[in-house]
Amino acid sequence: MADFNITSSSADGMGPHGTKVGLLRVLGPAHVWALGVGIVLVGEYMGWNFAVGKGGAYAALIACWVAGILYTCVAMIDSEVTSTVAAAGGQYTQAKHIVGPLMAFNVGLYLVFAYTMLEAANAITAGYLISVVATMTGYEGTLDQRPFIILAILFLAWLNYRGVLATLTFNLVITAIAFAAIVVLFLSTSGVVGTGIMEHAALMEGQAALPYGWIGVLAAMHFGLWYYLGIEGTTQAAEEVRSPARALPFGTLAGIMTLLIAATLTWYVCSGVLPWEFLGDGVNGSVAPLFDTARLSGSNLLIWLLGIGTLFATLASANGCINDASRAWFSMGRDKYLPGWFGAVHPKYRTPYRSIVFLVPIALIFALGAPLDQVITFSILSGLLGYTFMPLNVILFRKKWPMGSIKRGYEHPFHPLPSIVLLAICAVTFFAVFLGYGTQLVAMIGFYIVVSLWFHFWRYRFVSRAAQFTMPWPKPKGY
Amino acid sequence: MAHYIPPKQSKIGQLIDVVVLVVLTVGALFVPLKLGLSGAAKVVTTPVESPTWETLGQNAAQAAKYEALGYTPETAHDLILARFDYSFTFGGLAAMIVVIVLYYFLMLKFSETEYREVIAEKFGQRGGK
Numbered sequence: 156m157a158d159f160n161i162t163s164s165s166a167d168g169m170g171p172h173g174t175k176v177g178l179l180r181v182l183g184p185a186h187v188w189a190l191g192v193g194i195v196l197v198g199e200y201m202g203w204n205f206a207v208g209k210g211g212a213y214a215a216l217i218a219c220w221v222a223g224i225l226y227t228c229v230a231m232i233d234s235e236v237t238s239t240v241a242a243a244g245g246q247y248t249q250a251k252h253i254v255g256p257l258m259a260f261n262v263g264l265y266l267v268f269a270y271t272m273l274e275a276a277n278a279i280t281a282g283y284l285i286s287v288v289a290t291m292t293g294y295e296g297t298l299d300q301r302p303f304i305i306l307a308i309l310f311l312a313w314l315n316y317r318g319v320l321a322t323l324t325f326n327l328v329i330t331a332i333a334f335a336a337i338v339v340l341f342l343s344t345s346g347v348v349g350t351g352i353m354e355h356a357a358l359m360e361g362q363a364a365l366p367y368g369w370i371g372v373l374a375a376m377h378f379g380l381w382y383y384l385g386i387e388g389t390t391q392a393a394e395e396v397r398s399p400a401r402a403l404p405f406g407t408l409a410g411i412m413t414l415l416i417a418a419t420l421t422w423y424v425c426s427g428v429l430p431w432e433f434l435g436d437g438v439n440g441s442v443a444p445l446f447d448t449a450r451l452s453g454s455n456l457l458i459w460l461l462g463i464g465t466l467f468a469t470l471a472s473a474n475g476c477i478n479d480a481s482r483a484w485f486s487m488g489r490d491k492y493l494p495g496w497f498g499a500v501h502p503k504y505r506t507p508y509r510s511i512v513f514l515v516p517i518a519l520i521f522a523l524g525a526p527l528d529q530v531i532t533f534s535i536l537s538g539l540l541g542y543t544f545m546p547l548n549v550i551l552f553r554k555k556w557p558m559g560s561i562k563r564g565y566e567h568p569f570h571p572l573p574s575i576v577l578l579a580i581c582a583v584t585f586f587a588v589f590l591g592y593g594t595q596l597v598a599m600i601g602f603y604i605v606v607s608l609w610f611h612f613w614r615y616r617f618v619s620r621a622a623q624f625t626m627p628w629p630k631p632k633g634y
Numbered sequence: 635m636a637h638y639i640p641p642k643q644s645k646i647g648q649l650i651d652v653v654v655l656v657v658l659t660v661g662a663l664f665v666p667l668k669l670g671l672s673g674a675a676k677v678v679t680t681p682v683e684s685p686t687w688e689t690l691g692q693n694a695a696q697a698a699k700y701e702a703l704g705y706t707p708e709t710a711h712d713l714i715l716a717r718f719d720y721s722f723t724f725g726g727l728a729a730m731i732v733v734i735v736l737y738y739f740l741m742l743k744f745s746e747t748e749y750r751e752v753i754a755e756k757f758g759q760r761g762g763k
Binding site: 208209250254255256257258259261268354357358360361362363366367370371374428429430432433436439440447450451491493494495496513517520521524525529530533543544547585586589590591593594595596597598599600601602603604605606607609611614615616617618619620621623624630631634 | 637638639640641643648649651652654655656658659660661662663664665666667676691692693694695696699700702703705710712713714716717718720722726727730733734737738740741742744745746747748749750751752753754755756757
């Protein structure tokens with residue numbers, strides 16, 4: 156039997172190794188929304204525009220909506236499994252109970268790398284934004300962005316260390332402001348309020364419409380994921396919400412709806428103001444496209460609002476990423492998939508403090524040492540490997556525990572259609588990644604194969620077999 | 635099934651495991667970068683001498699936006715003309731498909747073996763509890 160019960164309804168999440176200190180159950184649906192949207196909304200403020208560079212503005216719009224279908228499937232599938240597997244670690248914990256330990260180890264690493272690299276990308280963008288503000292306010296010369304990158308990561312790690320309620324309440328406020336800034340920019344520039352400045356027809360005339368033809372549309376799917384990458388992170392809050400069965404599906408599905416609106420508005424305002432070559436180059440051109448759109452609006456109010464929105468979005472995302480990566484790392488430590496030292500909960504703040512602290516230098520290595528598009532690509536690749544796992548996971552879940560055999564907080568409709576659609580879109584996205592970043596894809600899978608061998612033949616010996624199965628479920632069908 | 639009792643890992647052993655993981659992680663990101671294999675670089679295949687907005691293929695609205703952003707035809711030259719190369723070989727594509735399918739196949743196969751062990755210990759063998 157397990158020496159702790161993570162499904163206890165009468166006590167907080169139980170600590171590892173028989174200790175009674177666990178994570179605090181203090182979060183509500185709004186915090187789940189803030190965690191999911193907070194992580195992702197930065198994708199509207201930066202990064203998505205690489206999709207424009209890969210195929211043009213129309214290709215980026217198609218990628219936005221196809222990726223939206225992918226993430227709707229992810230949200231539906233995740234809501235069912237997570238509302239049932241209500242424990243920290245999210246998809247890692249799901250895989251452990253449904254597929255098996257090696258898959259779980261891989262999924263845990265997907266999560267940690269996707270979030271840690273996204274955190275690094277956020278810090279890079281925050282540093283860039285501060286350098287732009289310095290230039291706009293009269294600073295001459297090149298501002299060293301590194302201190303701001305380091306400070307941003309350290310501040311957010313400290314916040315996470317001190318407690319989850321304050322961390323995600325902070326996220327709720329700054330995410331709401333960042334989302335409102337996008338809506339205000341849309342209303343102010345589209346002609347809904349005042350005079351519009353949109354010039355879609357002129358900016359997408361001739362070869363600018365689909366500069367690479369239809370293969371560019373496929374290629375754009377690579378960065379199309381960036382509009383929504385991270386929404387699945389809501390599952391990491393499973394052990395800290397007061398009512399997992401209610402809060403997780405509600406927060407996750409409300410989150411994906413918010414993001415579909417935000418992504419479409421973002422594409423509309425940016426592609427109607429910025430030429431596609433500038434918009435699509437996120438390194439030498441538009442690093443922060445919504446901010447650049449505000450700059451061209453001629454309104455100082457919008458410039459400040461979108462500047463603040465961009466900064467808040469990067470901070471909210473990095474904040475959520477620290478939360479999620481640390482929960483995944485912590486969960487693997489608690490099960491001894493990683494050294495058990497990481498499975499500790501702070502006796503006062505009730506956070507996975509060792510995991511939070513350990514991942515800080517990892518994020519800094521990526522933020523200070525690699526270019527933005529490479530960091531984003533590695534985050535996307537880890538995410539994509541995770542999304543490919545999800546349909547396999549839910550198909551096995553329904554097979555091993557058919558409907559009615561266990562209580563589900565939410566049952567997603569049309570099964571197995573969402574799984575098939577998700578697998579198909581993942582296949583298209585793998586091809587898109589292959590078109591430009593095939594080497595990284597092979598390097599990433601090579602990495603996962605090597606660490607899998609390391610886990611199976613070495614690390615797994617330290618893992619208790621039955622104790623890692625913590626759900627109060629009956630024996631799976633067929634075993 | 636006999637209850638498996640895992641060995642206790644020493645502090646040094648735990649530290650070594652963490653170092654191995656970190657080295658592999660950093661290597662996966664930085665080795666392709668250092669070897670110049672990171673790909674996806676855009677190139678200007680047909681540069682334009684003494685560029686103007688017209689020779690760069692920009693209409694009046696597009697040129698006005700570039701000027702508002704602080705560009706001249708000279709400074710915008712590379713930004714406007716650089717393109718990705720999407721040519722690929724079917725051999726390369728087939729290799730990628732094999733790698734991905736093989737990876738998931740191995741994951742599921744090894745996981746299934748480990749999972750059966752977990753279920754057997756947790757619930758007893760088939761026909762047990």
